[in-house]
Amino acid sequence: MKAVHFGAGNIGRGFIGLLLHEAGYEVVFADVNADLIDAITAADSYDVHEVGAGGRTKTVTGFRAVNSAADEAALIEEIATADVVTTAVGPNVLRFVAPVIAKGLLARSSGSPRLAVMACENAISATDTLAAEIRSSAGDSAVTVDERAVFANTAVDRIVPGQDPAAGIDVTVETFCEWVIESTPFGGATPVIPGATFVDALGPYIERKLFTVNTGHATAAYAGFAAGHQRIAEAFADPEVRDLVERVLRETSALLVAKHELDPAEQDAYREKILARFANDALPDTVVRVGRQPLRKLSRDERFIGPASQLAERGMLTDDLVEAIGVALRFDAPEDPESVELQQLLADLAPAAFVERVTGLPPEHPLTPHLVEVVASR
Structure with missing residues (x-):
């Protein structure tokens, strides 16, 4: 073979x-x-x-x-x-x-x-x-x-x-x-x-992974970068970083349970397993490497806007995901071209225009006003 x-x-x-x-x-x-x-x-x-x-x-x-x-x-x-x-x-x-x-x-x-x-x-x-x-x-x-x-x-x-x-x-x-x-x-x-x-049926597995592992990993990277940490494990050891990651993943877990009818206890166990992986100090992963390509990570169907938009459409809470998105906007790593472009777009565009261009959400979407507010107050 x-x-x-x-x-x-x-x-x-x-x-x-x-x-x-x-x-x-x-x-x-x-x-x-x-x-x-x-x-x-x-x-x-x-x-x-x-x-x-x-x-x-x-x-x-x-x-x-x-x-x-x-x-x-x-x-x-x-x-x-x-x-x-x-x-x-x-x-x-x-x-x-x-x-x-x-x-x-x-x-x-x-x-x-x-x-x-x-x-x-x-x-x-x-x-x-x-x-x-x-x-x-x-x-x-x-x-x-x-x-x-x-x-x-x-x-x-x-x-x-x-x-x-x-x-x-x-x-x-x-x-x-x-x-x-x-x-x-x-x-x-x-x-x-x-x-x-x-x-x-692969859909539940794809979203469970993307909205738990990738959302959590990126949140730890952006929050860790904002806090001045170098490595993911170091960032995750910071109580404030870990708290944000845990809050974000509770929101994404709520979506996964509601949308795919996952067993809540099984999703809780999966989430805890993922959190333990982020704490693995044997992995020399950096917040800059994990955080690179922020524009892709903030796009319509990706790890932040994907779950946040679906939660908003269901009338469910998105406060913690929106907070994490706000932290992601602070990712300013000159070695990453998308980070440079992100900061330029923030400087050049009005908040509403930025949200529509980067996230792909129309002005009438229920999540859009919250994103416009977080961009304006960054």
Whole structure:
């Protein structure tokens, strides 16, 4: 079995690539970073160091790497003969990898089994987004693409911090990981990935993860940055930061229970498990790394506006999420281009215009007045 994975970075090697390796796949990493591809090509193995309670080191072997910018023909051939294609490139990059996936699908033998295509991104329905881009790239051959591929959405969860440059291609990760894949598109013939969980309805899992893990992690980053902390674990040890994170996640939990009819006790237990992960002092994650790309994180369907808007539409409380959004507006990290753009937009736009442009909410939305107020009073 062979899997082609787009994104040979830390998440690709330390999470998806690891689980594919453990499932028995030969993993072909595809990336545009020439130095990284050369380093992977030169190595026979790499180690994934799990840190925290029960942590251990796992060794990955049997992989190859392709420079997707310099050797498209080789990548097309790999896709044409693969069983699985996955991505961990970031939601905004999916449109750039779609064309070569389309070419690989069109190059597959008509008698080959359908290729399982799964985008493993921190975004809702990322595979749907990727599939639409692939169909668009295929043009008149879009029908053939659907005949040769199965597109399945996923929910992924593993904290992979910034790495020590001296580590080479080894990766340090937390012990916890979760890869949930919708099973319905496969019609009962799901890929062999023992480390993944296949479910009929993925929506609750995606929102549970995004509105608990990602919302909480980002809140800790922005509140920690505002308080002058450097690392996430350090920030989370601050009682005021932790209090805000806990209040925010109580609001998102209320939404998840109401919307998806989750068991309240099970959601409470899940939330407490997530809070314990943020406190893992063995993870050298920084508030700047976790807080980067604030404009994306403040967009319509993301970790703050997504749950806050749905709560407002239901007439439920949003005070703590709105407070966290206000803290996020103070994220001023010159090394992050989106942070720089955020601060420029705050300086250039009136509060109402800023809210509509950044969050995508119309003026008549019930959450909008609260956001306009927090922008105006920042």
